[in-house]
Amino acid sequence: MFKARKLEVMKRTGFKIAILAIVASTVPSWAGGVDGAGVRNCTWCHGASGQGYMAAPRLAGQRPQYIESQLRSFRAHTRDNPFSKQYMWGAVAALSPNAAHDLAIYFATITPKAANDGDRDLATRGRAIYLEGIPEANIAACYACHGPDAEGVRDIPRLGGLAYFYLKGRLEQWGQGYHSGAESPMPMVASHLGPDEIKALASYLSFVK
C-alpha cells in the first residue's frame, strides 16, 4: 500500500519537476540581449556555429555592421529576394535593435570557415574579374569596395569563403530586379554580369579565406 502511495506522490512530484524544468529552460530568453535562445534562433538555419547551411549564408566572421544593416532591411522589407522574404522577414519581426546589434557582434567574432565549394576551373577568371572588373562591359572591380581579400569593411560585407550557391544566387537576383538594403549599389553593379561571369566570381570567392 505504501508502494502505491509512493508511486502516486512520485508521479505528481515528477510532473511538477518536469513543468519546472520546462519553464526554467525559457528563463534565459527573458534576459534579452545575446543569450542561448537568441543565438539558437539563428543557428537553426545558419548552422551550428554560424558557418552557414544550405541556402542560409555563413554569418561567422561577417562584418557586424553589415549583419545589422541586413537585419534592418528584413524588418523594413527592403531586401526582398525569395528566401529573405520567406524566412528572414518573419525571423526578425520581433528582434529589437539592441538584440540585433549584440547578435551581429556575436557572429562577427566567430572564426569563419571557407566554403571551398566553387568550381576550381573558374576561380582564376573569377579572381581577375574580382580584382580588375571588366571595364569594356562596365563591370566594376569588386576589389574597390570589398577589399583585396574580399574581407569587406564597415557595412560592406565580407565575401571571402561564402558558399558558391549563395553568392551565385545573390548576383543573379540583382540582375532579376530584386532589391537590397536601401543604400546598396549592388543592384546596379551586378546587373551587368553575365551568367559565366557570375559563376566565375562565385567560384573564386568561395575559396577565399
Place this chain on the structure above:
Amino acid sequence: MKAIGLRLVLRTVVLIVIVSAAVHAAERGMPAGKGLEAKLEYCKTCHGLQGQGYLGYFPMPRLAGQQPDYIEAQLRAFIERRRTNPIMFNVAHVLSPSMLTDLATHFSNLNPKPFGGAPRGSLAEGKKIFDEGLPDANVPACSACHGMEGKGQNEIPRLAGQLYPYIVGQLTGWKKERGQGSAVDTSAIMAPTAHNLTRSQIEAVAAYVSYLQ
C-alpha cells in the same frame, strides 16, 4: 550597257559603304548618347549615384562639380600611368578621348550635398590653414590656388565637399601615387606643400574642405 552597269555598281557601292558605316557606328556604341550614358552609370557605381563619392574599402572621390579640366587631366594621368591606380587605369584606358571630355563635362555639372562624416574637432584650425596657409612651414594658403570657396579653376581641382579620407590619403601619400614615370606632370606643384603639412594639419584642412558646399 557597260555605262549603265557601272553607274549601278557605283550606287550600290556607295550604299554599302553608308550602311556599313552606320552598322559600325552602332557597334561602337555611338551615337555618343547611348555609350556615354552607360559609361556614366559605370562611373557612378563607384563614385556615387550623384557623383558625391563613396567610401568603399578605398575612398572613391567626389566627382560632382569638379573642374572638367582636372578630371580630364587625371584620367589621362591614370591612362599614362603617371598617377598610379590599377583600378582607375583599368577603367580609364578603354575610354576614347571624346568620352573623356564628355564624362568630365557631365560630372562638373552635378551638385549634390557633401558626403560629410569628417571629424569636427579641428574645423577652425583647418579654415585658418586653408585661408592663410602656414608661412613658417612654407605652406601656401590653399585658397590662393583652390579659391576662397575651394571650387578650383582650370586644372586646379575643386576641394569643396571632397571626401575627408580621400583628401587625407592624397596629401599623406602624394608622391606615392602621383607624378610617377618620367613624363612631366603638373602634380609636382603639390608635392612640397603635401610634404610640409603635418598629419594633424592635413586632417584639419581635409575636414574643413569636406564640409564646404
